[in-house]
């Protein structure tokens with residue numbers, strides 16, 4: 001193989017790799033509304049997006065992941081959902097998580113940094129805002145402080161952090 005052939009070979013291989021990368025990184029193609037029904041009618045959701053609610057939810061994409069619970073991708077603001085959690089998780093928890101994550105979708109649309117590393121998770125202003133709104137909705141549903149505390153508790157949160165978060169959202173510990 002002469003140098004020209006070698007370079008041509010390398011370029012071809014690079015193209016092929018780029019193509020594969022592009023295929024893998026095609027992004028989420030599933031739509032939120034196909035999996036989460038009637039959320040556009042929920043007043044807590046309308047409280048987040050106002051008259052833009054239908055528009056936002058109609059354009060919101062969802063990607064199913066194999067770990068964790070739910071989240072928002074901070075590159076384009078789509079929803080990330082663990083398919084197994086959606087199938088087997090507590091329905092009230094899932095509902096509250098969707099409300100919480102939609103708060104992050106709104107924050108993303110406003111240009112806020114969702115993963116501001118200057119703060120710990122429970123101290124992050126975007127998290128506190130989303131949790132406050134979610135707890136307000138949990139109270140409206142009639143959930144007790146104990147039940148809300150159970151909801152706030154996750155296996156990766158320390159007791160100290162849970163207490164801090166409970167204080168921020170005014171839930172009795």
Ligand SMILES: [Zn+2]
Nearest residue numbers: 100104127130
């Ligand atoms: Zn959050």
